[in-house]
Amino acid sequence: MPSARPYVYADGNVHQRKAHALLPFLQSQSQNTLTKLYSKPSSCLSIFRLLDPISRQLIMNLLWLESAIPASTMQAWVTREGKPVYTEALATLTKLHIFPNSAIKLAVVPTFKTSFRQAITGGGTSGSFGVPSEKDDKRSDVDIEFLDVFALERWETILHYMVSSGSGQNPTKPSVRVLFLLQRSGLMTTVGQGPLQITSAGFQFLLHSPHEQLWELLLQYLHLTEERQMDLVDVLGFLFMLSTMELGREYSTERLSKTQTAMLEDLVDYGLIWRRKPSSKGFHPTRLATTLTSSSPPLPSSIGNRSGPQEGFIVLETNYRIYAYTDNPLQTAILNLFVSLKYRFPNLVVGAITRDSVKKALLNGISADQIISYLMSHAHPQMRKNVRLRSCNPLLPVTVQDQIRLWELEKNRLKSQEGYLYTSFASQADYDFVLNYAKELGVVLWENPVKRCFFGSLDGHANIRGFIERRTGAG
Template sequence: MNLLWLESAIPVSTIAAWIIRDGKKLYDTALENLGNLHIVPSSAQKLALNTTFKNSFRQAITGGGTSGSFGVPVEKDDKRPPLDIPALDGYALERWETILHYMVSSGTGQSPTRPSQGVLYLLQRSGLMATLHGTPQITSVGFQFLLHSPHAQLWDLLLQYLHMAEERQMDLVEVLSFLFMLSTMELGREYSTENLSETQKAMLEDLRDYGLVWQRKPNSRRFSPSRLSTTLTSSSPPLPSSTATTSGPQEGFIVLETNYRLYAYTDNPLQTAVLNLFVTLKYRFPNLVVGTITRESVKKALQNGITSDQIISYLSAHAHPQMRKNNPLLPVTVQDQIRLWELEKNRLKSEEGYLYTAFASQADYELVLNYAKQLNVVLWENASKRCFFGSLDGHANIKGFIERRG
């Protein structure tokens, strides 16, 4: 940012003096990356930003010229009712929670509201969901996704959207510039679609499905960013702080006892659905859910690809303030038992490969075995029976070695 506003090059030694010792490695990495992108000279005594990049970047962050980098606001029309920000927040929350609720509830026998086909494709394409026995179900990656903050979740999906955009032959520069444009817009204002490119107009339909933009009608010439958009590059919460999302109330809501009994102080159906993935729910009250962590409930979660560490991380991340007075935070007996149940599932591990046996002599056996060990492909050996089992990858080399010896 300092280089952006300098008209002349600056000595590398001067810039190096700005860097604290702990930041030296980050500085060197950043300089190398900028050099690889030809934004600064790869090796020079003085540094200056590439002129084209500098002018474009200045224009982008100041909104200069005709670029409309902050969007083109529409004049307020007395005939139209003003935008209601609480209603806009409600719309964004409903769209976003529809996606998360579908991820959690699919495959559990419940029938959650289905998001659009584009959202479903994105969830499967990103590995957050997978089809098992003809039914889409949350994956281990998907459950890890639920442990993230709404901010991180949003960027995870948008990064996958960028990968998809390349496959759909959309202009990646226009996709990125539109996302950053949304982040600079004002919540509660309407903006014109006239200056948008065809790629960006196509994006509006996708971003409506994610709850990032709102339009009165699908073919409307106006759109308004939701709070999910305007906080993309900020530290502000992407949804109203008063609303409980998957990240839960800030202070946490789960109490776990040593007898595996769990109390969740929530009335949010999404949080309840997440708990239902690994807890046997017993009772539901207006603001409280009671359940038990059982061998069956954990095994069900493990079969869906959720790991014991992920379950423990979720419980820790959403522990009630009363729980946070404990050291350790969660009962050790419960943590150990959850991990033991996972070990039960992983007692047997199958590997494809070849069994080598019937060696003519002990010397032949040891010669081939040592060769296989050098390749690091021996999975099992039995010296008394003169046989060993090698991995699939090593078979061609071992076979060739035996034939050459023969």
């Protein structure tokens, strides 16, 4: 996952902001690829949204200048405390080829400048932001609520299949294309000839926010473009186009490239778009698509009488008891990964964090910090209110946080390793002779001279056994 990076507000205070997961991928692309991508205004606008505030401010300061300015002029505006953040922002923009690689002059490269100007002023007729379909009364049944239900069902089908794998349940299977992507991304794997099983990375994936989950899968999708002989610029351009479209409006497929047309069915599987049928000349982007590069939630919290993913629904007490105000089965299943559930009511789940429940989560590859982070990000508004009223109070009880970490340390303190115990030596001389030979091989894991025994690794057993047999035979 991307690391946290600092940025500075106008008040001069340094804050932390997590860099978007797509930026390192874009920085790894060639200048030619990025230049082609920047020819589309929708791509420039979307990338601008993904940047940190300092990088965005630098672009806006230079966007309307017709010539480059000395780097020293810009640097004179930066405080001493803000220089590391400013330097990092310049490095990011240079790696993205939005700024030229020059330590003397600063400017926005012409392709990005032209397209981004067009994006924010509304000029041009390139169809970069999609081509709306003509109005048709037959499509009036497709409204925002319908699209939200579709997106939620498709996305939760994927997550339900992951969390239920290996539990004996028979969840609805996603499409073959989705299962292939889950396997290639390392979130699920097969054991022998058996069905797909969730991996340690998959358990960690379930604790991430829907936005992070979506981009984790899309990044793997981008890595497969060359293998599938798809144009990377077209794939990225289409994702960026979707992120700028209007929710609830139908768009035409007529101007899509061959690669983008092939993407339609894939994106239907993930719930990013809805189509009446594969041969339809139009499609509707769902909320999952239109929020790809924004800070808005990709899934609604409720749709009619149905509950979607809740942002703040967990109350954690100092006695390790948890009250989860949700009737969403997926969130209940995720809680069950590290919570011992006791009771279930129509809109409430009650459980407790126990040593055994945390130990089970740790064995599945979920870390203590991930458990704590999930509880914090989904803390009930009342818990946040208590923090605001009493600024010294932490969001989660410190005793619970410390105990979860102690249980993790307890697991890490013990390490099992297969091997052989060598004992019952006839004399101290025999013991020392064999032990020294094993030490020369570097296979001794533990020794006890008082009891004349030692423990050797599995790999060294054949050599030690042969050495003992030769010594016994020679004696």
